[in-house]
Amino acid sequence: MSLEKNHVVPYKTYVFVLLGLITLTLLSIAITEIELGSLAVAAALAFAIIKSFLVLTWFMHLKYDKPYIILMVVFVFAVLFVTVLVTFFDYLYR
């Protein structure tokens, strides 16, 4: 009825995603233990971005959603990215 094309995701998929997320968490801890200086910030953020991508795609079902919802999510993250970029241009070159 109201279920439209609701995709039933197998339990196994969620377990794999969780294992991936925990592995990435442990990796991000391991990589910040090494003295990398400012690279550590970039590495930790890269891991966080990959993790949130996994959560958005699988846990939040974006993989099975209609394209316009994905488009809206991408747009909001683009707005955030531009905000960060513009703020830093301001601080770096004022």
Added chain:
Amino acid sequence: MEHVKQIAHEHYDPEASKIGMWLFIFTELLLFGVLFVIYSVYRYLNHGAFELAAEELDPFIGAVNTVILLISSMTIAMSTTSLQKRNRNFTLLLTGTTFVLGVVFLVNKYFEWSGKFDHGIFPGSEYLINNFSQGEILFFGLYFIMTGLHALHIIIGLTLIGIVIWRVSTGTINADRPVLLENTGLYWHLVDIIWIFLFPLFYLII
């Protein structure tokens, strides 16, 4: 069956509900997004002090809380599957697990914060003002505001999950009307994503 029920079904629009939830999530992302911008700018301006202050935080507790939240996210994601498979008891078990894990997260947070308070680290404390530099005070201010706002979201999420558990058990959330469970799941995953960024920024980058 009954006439009244059919009228209620006519006003049921799962897609509109989902869009509404996503729009709300966008406002939440921008709210936390701007806080992350504030954090980044202050970190850029006082990065030595931020690194010094971050050493006061225990990455182990942060990591444990990260894993707890990730597992709770998985269980609530799984509950949408079990609801579609019309397995009510398993749905209750999964949402119940999410609820318990959320409470455990808050308990950890409580011990973490009270440990800081005991050491005189809290916004506006004399000890902080007299013994720490401006940059370190900024770090702790941001730490308390951002993790506090996140904890508030956990409390709101727990309230929603409580309502979901009750309505799954009474059967008003079921395989044909799953939208409240799905939207609560989306909210809980949002809280998870925010923590995914808070954890490395406050605990890991030392």
